[in-house]
Structures are given as structure tokens and as C-alpha cells.
Amino acid sequence: MLTANSLTLPMLLAALPRLVAGRTALRRRLRDELARLFGVDARRIVLTDTGRAALALLLRAHGVGAGDEVIVPAYTCVVVPNQIPALGATVRWLDVSAATLGFDWSRLDAAIGPATRAVIVPHNFGPACRVPDALRLRHPRVVFLDDAAHGFASQCDGQWLGTYHDGAFFSFEYSKNLSGGIGGFALLPEGLVAEEPPAELGALDQLRLLATLTGHLLAARCALAGRVWLALARRVGLIYRSSDAEVADGVAHPPRALPALSAALLLPQLAALPALLRHKQRLAEHYRAALSAVPGLTLWPGAPGAHWVRYPFALPQPVADKAALARRLSAACGLAIGVWFDDVIHPAGSFRHGYLAGSAPEGERLAATVLNLPMNVAIACDAALDARLARLAAALAAYLKETAA
Template identity: 30%
Template sequence: MSVLLHYYRGRVALHAILKGLGAGPGDEIVIQAYTCAAVVEPLLRLGVRPVYADISRDTFGIDPAGLSALLTPRTRAIVAQHTFGIPAPMAAITEIGRSAGVPVVEDCAHMTPGTVTPGGSVASFWSYEWGKPVVAGVGGTAVVHDPGLAAEMRSRYHRYTSPPPLREAMMAAEYLAYRVAAGTGMLWRLRSLYRQLSGLGVVTGSYAPDPVNSPEYGWRMSRTVRWRLPNRIDAGRMQAHHRRRVTGQDLPYVPHRIPVIVGDKQRVLREAAKAGLEVGDWFTTPVHPLAGPDLAAAGYTPGSCPNAEWAAAHVVTLPVRPETRHADIQHAVALLSRIEASVDA
């Protein structure tokens, strides 16, 4: 039976999992390129070296074909990411890990809780922040399937404390603002304002300014998020069937974002915004949103993952929400096609 442990954020849950596996300085963790800097943060805090695997253009998850060559005696774990809610090829990944004696951890941040069958991983982690399939506020959960790892993590869990009262109050206000904005349909237009305010420290930012010393990695999930989480997950499960069918097909998984390949990504994003169409830009780099020296500091070598770099340059995404209709997706794709045609003209 799996053990659930709730942490301040999804990345804090990942940090706890990797720490429970004994990861530390001198070790390596394989993660995919075409990911978020939040996945790299816990690795940098632990002092381990990220080893980037290239992706498949079909699933936008790790391509198993090149995975074995990345494993060394220093590899402590493989983190398999279910990008945009599209399942990674877990059978192949876990078989490669099993053959090498390397455990696999599932990144389920883009998945709807309760819709994923453990794919042979020792643990998975989830996130409930803004932009995720289930939004409950800032928070994350580790779902631990391996009994030994679960015992190790439970023995450490008492060291985690609740966030300070001021942070609790800030997050409660942010969740209320999110609900109001989401109800008006204006949420996506406020992204740039959110990024500016998080940079000023007015709201809870997506990335820790100093992950190595951030106190967030010693916090549990806040009380208010823990209180509302069961209802939010129940609602997400009830909406899963609709989200499966929103593309016009009865998919075997629940999509979070629909990836669309374009030629000139930046122009498409600008023209879509002018037309009032919500289009996601992530991931904009192999380790979103890092570029230049920051990308190098995250351990990524340009040219090492060509499929990830191609996706960062040519993939935009359309949201799939409970209120999204098949006609909305058709309209969005048609509009993107017209924008693409104007780019080529």
C-alpha cells in the first residue's frame, strides 16, 4: 500500500524522495531536458549532478532509446516526467532502470491525481499550484510505493514544519485571487503581472531565489491547502472523463495541455495574444525558463538534447480545463493555422 506525505511544494516532495534514496554530492540523477527549473532545484540543493536525457517527439517524455547510455555507477535515480499529461513510456524506462539497479521516480505534476496507475516506480510526486490539473494552492505530495523508501521518508517527516503564519496568510489570499481570476476567464492574461509581483516578493514565486538555502525545503504543506485538497482532487477526478474527450477522441489518459507544433513560436504567441487566444509558451528552453549562464549553471550543455531544443523552439500548448469544449480546441487550432499561414506568406 502506498504512503502519502504532503510537502510545501512538489519540488520539496521530489527533494524528500531523492534524499530518502540517499542521493547526495557526487551522485547523478537522470532527468529529461524540456522540463522546468523546479525539477532541477532539488538536485542543486542536494549537490547532485543533473544528467539530461533527450525526449521523444511523440510523448515529449524521456526517449528510452538513449537512456541506458546515460546510466553510470553514480546514477542514484531516474526521474520520468509525464509532460502535458501524456504518459511517459514507463514500462521501457522502468525495465532499463531495473536492469541497471536504478530506481525510477515519476513526475506527475501534469497529471490528474487518481488517474495514474503506478508504472513500476518507487515513488511519484504531484503539484497543486497554479497551472496544474488540480489547483489547491502551493503544495505537493509524495506518493511512495516502495516500503523501504516509505519507512525512510516517514522517519524524516517529523523534521518538516508548517510554513510561517505570514506565508500561510499570503498563500490563502493568493488562492482566493486565483479563484476570482479563474472565474472571470482572465487568469491567463494576468501571468505577466504575476511574474512581476513574484519577482518583487509580493506573491509566492514559482522559483526560489536561492534553492540551496531556501527554508521552503523544510516545510510541510500548509494547513489551508491540506484542508481543501481532498475536495479539489475529487472535483478533478469527476472532470477527468470530460477532459479525456475534449480533443474529440476518447484518450486513454487525461490531457493537461495539448501540444501544437508551429514554425515561428514567438510570432505565433504574439499574434495569438492579440486575437485573445490563450496559448502556453512553456517550455521555452530545455530547462524552462533558464537561458544563457543560468542554463549552464543548471548543468545543461547546448546541443546535447536536440529533440528537447526543437520542442522548446517549435511547440506551443493549448489548455484543457473542465469548461473546455471540443469546439474550443477546433477554433484554437484553426486560428493557429491561420497565424502560421500568415507567417509563411
């Protein structure tokens, strides 16, 4: 079941009347609001139907093409590297650091070679980082693009993620910090120009998006009702989903414009962003307090200005079947335990883009040990949550005792 971090069923229903404003007006307003938040000219905001479409747009705008190499973290979603071969460029995998969930800067510095044209900088689970200025100065030909899909509204040293490198791509997919069902945008650096995709989401796909969103949000209120709705939608062909070829064959996503429904959903979430971020901070505090009581778990500190899209924790030893363990823990505590990322190229079984097993040992270990907790706006920070977390801590302690025997 998908998780809509910042979206509820009443919010979806309230968005429908706003559609009468029309897609052009809704997009313009959203673009203006995003520009106001980031403190940039609205022309630097390019709306798309997905974060990966925004990445492709950025790569093209920077002139990445045949003969170029793009460094990609070996702990990411397959849709990120998918965009690179379509431009004639080559994916080069680089291991991440288990200490930060992102790049080790000295390792990145050593990996950049004559063919390197771009680096995808990860901000996994949300906290923002910054490439050292000295490293960027040593490689003036290389552009550093922020994968900010997890990191909307995070800051690093008081600056918004996406404003201090050579551009960033963000996602508004179901599970992200702001949820439009689908959607994304590119934040361009000053002086770079790019146009929004001209293609629109077809009428049937827009209906599928509405039906799919309704089912998942209904499930958040009543699991049985949501399952029934989605089963019926699946039977009549009204489930919105990505192409299987993106996962199985590494095919690039065809870029399209942001749907009007997504814009209508995102605008009120932006208006409520300060309250949303405060809620996420409180959730993170509850999670950290509960998980800190379980010996052997690894937790990552959240720097000031960091906002988790999901709250990660790592087990001390690799898990043969993380999905099964997540189901067991979810049943014990009533919270939806996630498995991001379940492979260095998520989801497991995705097209490998030349990745060789064993070449990113830290990323592989993270994929085998990290689970995560939801950061949903619908989860109240109350005694009931603390009781759930106590059950989770007990279930984790029991599992660790079993596996240590």
C-alpha cells in the first residue's frame, strides 16, 4: 500500500472544485508559490509530471550527451539512472557512505574523471548535504545536480536544498514530503533555461490517477474499504502506475506536464508547510526516543533544517527477507514499516545499468539492513503512538534476540 505523507482523503475531495480554475492557472500559481518559498525567480521553476522527468530536463539543459559520464549513487531508485542512457551518456556507479547515507566526498573526488560531466548528489531520506566548495572548484566542468526527491523543504547551513548547486529535481509522488499523487519540478540554477514538457497527461490517465489516489487515501482511513476500492479499480483498468519497462528494461520516462489535479492538491499543502514540518519534527523525536532504547540499531542524526521523508533505522546484520520482516513488525505495532531501498538499485530486480554485485559494499549493506517509519501527517503524536512504538521496540528486540542465538 502506498503512503501519502502529506495528503488525506478530505484534502483530495476539497481539491476537486479547484480544478475549475484550469490547469494553466493552477500551474502558474504553484510555480509562483514555489518560487516564493525558495526565494528565486519563478522562471527557474519547471513543473513536470515526475521527478525523473525533471532530472532528464536538467541533464539536457546542461548539455549532457554522447560520450559523457554521469556519476550516480549506488543506493537509489532505478528511475534515476534510467534517464542517462537516453541522452547517449553513461552511468557510473559510486558507493555511498553508510555513515551519512550519501557520498563520501573524498571518494567522489577520486571518482571524477575526464569523461565525468555530471554528478547526481543524493539526499537520501531527506536531510540535505552540500558538496565542498574546494571539490567543485577542482572540477569546474562537472555539474552537481541534487536528487532532492526525498528532501523537499530541507535546508543545509540555512540554505534551501536545491538552491546552492547546479540545479535540483524534486518529486511530488505519493510518498514524498508534499504529495500530488504524481508530479515533480526542476529548480534551475541562475542563467539556465528550460521549457516545461508540452505533452499532457491523457484524460484516461487523469481518471486513473484520481481513482488510485482515492483508493490509497481511503485505505489510510479504513484498510478494507481501500482494498475493495483498489480491487474494483484494477478490474476496470483504473489503476495509475508507471510503465513496467522502466523497472525491467531501464526505459526512460516520457516527460509530461504536471497534471491539474496534482497542482490543486499541492497548493494547500504548501500553504500549510510550516505546520507540516513541525509535525514531522515531532514524529522524528518520538521515533528517535523509541528506537534509541533498542540496542544494536543504527540511527542517523537530523541536522537543523533537515526533514525526513521517512525515518530510517538500520539493523546490526543483513536481513535475508526485509519485506517479510517489515510485515512482521508492521503487524506488531500497527505502523507501516517501509523497506526503502531494498537494493542498491530500487526496487530489487530492477534493470542494473551495468552495476556489478559487490562494487558498492556500503550501499549493499544499507539495502540489506535499513528499514523506515512513516512520516505521515495523519499520524498523531500522542500516547497511542508511543504505545505503538513500544510494541515496535519490543518486536525489534525479540527479532534481534532470535537472530543473535
